[in-house]
Amino acid sequence: MNLIDRYVAEVGRSLLLIKGRKDIENELRSTLEDMLEERAQKAGKPADEAMQMEMLKEYGAPHKVAETYNPNPYLIGPRVFPFFMFILKIVIAAVTLGLTIATGIQIMNLSPMTAMELLSTIGKGLLNIISASIAAFGNLALIFALIERYAPASEFKMDEEKEWDPASLKKEPEPDDVKIWEPILAIVFTFIALSIFNFNPQLIGIYYLDGNEWHVLPVLSEAFFRWLPLMNIGWVAEIVLNGMLLRAGKWTTSTRLFSIGTKLFQIFILAMLISGPSILAFTAESLTKGGITDPEAVNILMLLAKQGMKFILGLAIFGTVIEVIKSAYKMVTQK
Amino acid sequence: MANTESLENVVLELRRGVIVLAALSQLGSEEYGYSLLKKLANLGMEVDQGTLYPLLRRLEAQGLLASVWKLEEARPRRYYVISAEGKKLLPKLKKEWAGIVSVMDKMLS
Structure with a gap:
């Protein structure tokens, strides 16, 4: 395996989840061989390892090259992001409300309690809200990342499709x-x-x-x-x-x-x-x-x-x- | 420092849109990635390979380019050429470009 093959294989590894990986690899190999040939001609001597190294260094790190072929370089793209934010707000509000009520009920059940007990119950309630919110955020991000990758673009037209009426400003x-x-x-x-x-x-x-x-x-x-x-x-x-x-x-x-x-x-x-x-x-x-x-x-x-x-x-x-x-x-x- | 950075960003943004038009305009006849890169460079437009090759694939996915693998000099190469749809789009893009150039010329002169 020569250096170009190794380089191409390295790029391919970073392209695992991208459609047409083999094709990209073949095209990249062909391009690199063309470039090498041209360099050899200019130098007036057959291509050697040093020449290959120099060329590959110029072409860039394999993972960076792979990145340029990634059509979706973001977890949640602009297409679904507004919808993600909309759902996130609702979910966080619901989590906060639900856990607050639960903490309130807990305080009633444990009563009478000392000031320290009350403070620690409220503190635990707050911690619960924070950790549940973080968990909700993570789960939603995961779901939306999957939507971003697998849902057809036509599913998410959201607001752009609805015609905005400036008259709504007059209200x-x-x-x-x-x-x-x-x-x-x-x-x-x-x-x-x-x-x-x-x-x-x-x-x-x-x-x-x-x-x-x-x-x-x-x-x-x-x-x-x-x-x-x-x-x-x-x-x-x-x-x-x-x-x-x-x-x-x-x-x-x-x-x-x-x-x-x-x-x-x-x-x-x-x-x-x-x-x-x-x-x-x-x-x-x-x-x-x-x-x-x-x-x-x-x-x-x-x-x-x-x-x-x-x-x-x-x-x-x-x-x-x-x-x-x-x-x-x-x-x-x-x- | 910040100024050079924002200058670079603006230049990058300006070129990004233009490269599509440049590539489409030069693919009336078949070219493979590297030959197109050199053709553009010879005409005065240096394009990064990390920009051009993925762009060609994207334009093909959009149906504006067609491609075919050909075996020559013992090496397979992928040749791109403008598609029928691309040919329909190109004159419109050219017109848009001419409009932008004339407006900006007026503004900047």
């Missing part, structure tokens, strides 16, 4: 469209709130270090937890609403009405919390026990805490009222 900047992440985030956080307030209320408090031990000073009183069943209804309604938004992909009159109803309900609860007995669990005595001995400081702290809580609740009511007004306005102006 409203779609105030009714729902960004997919908003309901997902809302569901995630509502789930977290539900599981903490219902199953791990001991976690809500002021954490302080006493010596080497962490202590929790509960912040919320009986007066707060009395309203919990109603709050749960509000939160569940919130989850249902966001689930509906996720499915429909846009706001409709019925979802807006539902949203306004839920918000009014939440305003009612907030108003009850503000006007009822203090929802703060700590009292002047518990603060003194906690180590603050100066009676003046205790008084100031209590006042600050009470006013602060009222301020926060007031702010929440204000924000929710604005939301209601926005929803109502959009509902009226909706086409």
Whole structure:
């Protein structure tokens, strides 16, 4: 076997999966022999090994030569890439949503738990979401790589075929469209709130270090937890609403009405919390026990805490009222 | 540094489209890969072999070229020639090219 044959065989090995490999090999051999012959003529002597080596070096590394014959130098080409991205987004969103709900259920089942347990469960949930997303990405990439290679081009015309109508620009900047992440985030956080307030209320408090031990000073009183069943209804309604938004992909009159109803309900609860007995669990005595001995400081702290809580609740009511007004306005102006 | 790189890229892009037209125009009579390469070089267009040979195969797959293996001088060679479809396309490509040249001439002069 001379050097040219070896070189051609080497290129052929890199062409294993490419159609017409034998043909490419034969053509390459014939070309190289022509080139060698020409060089020998120019040099005025028969071709020798040094001449072959020089020529092959110029022609380039076998795998690089093979690459130039590859009609598909990418895993997922421009033809199927938009479709790949479309499916990928849906799959990642579904994986995130599913695992978040699963983690929420797990937290409820394991409750009551300590702050560390809660954090580690949430951390594990996040890790699960990340690893499941990576796995989903890998599987999808594999499937699309196969589609790229084996599906006929005619199967993937996607958007190019549909005639785009510039008139679609004239439509409203779609105030009714729902960004997919908003309901997902809302569901995630509502789930977290539900599981903490219902199953791990001991976690809500002021954490302080006493010596080497962490202590929790509960912040919320009986007066707060009395309203919990109603709050749960509000939160569940919130989850249902966001689930509906996720499915429909846009706001409709019925979802807006539902949203306004839920918000009014939440305003009612907030108003009850503000006007009822203090929802703060700590009292002047518990603060003194906690180590603050100066009676003046205790008084100031209590006042600050009470006013602060009222301020926060007031702010929440204000924000929710604005939301209601926005929803109502959009509902009226909706086409 | 970055400038030479982008210059090279632009030149590469410019030539890529032109090579198809050059090859089609020179394949009115049969040529094998290496002889076409030299023919183009003699006319002033140096084309990399890694570009030209795969391109010939692609044009054949698209039906614009036909090819046949011939045994001569004890060595088989693959000869390419423009196909009937290629002949129909060539005048249109030439017209496009003339249009581009005249527009660019106007712009650049």
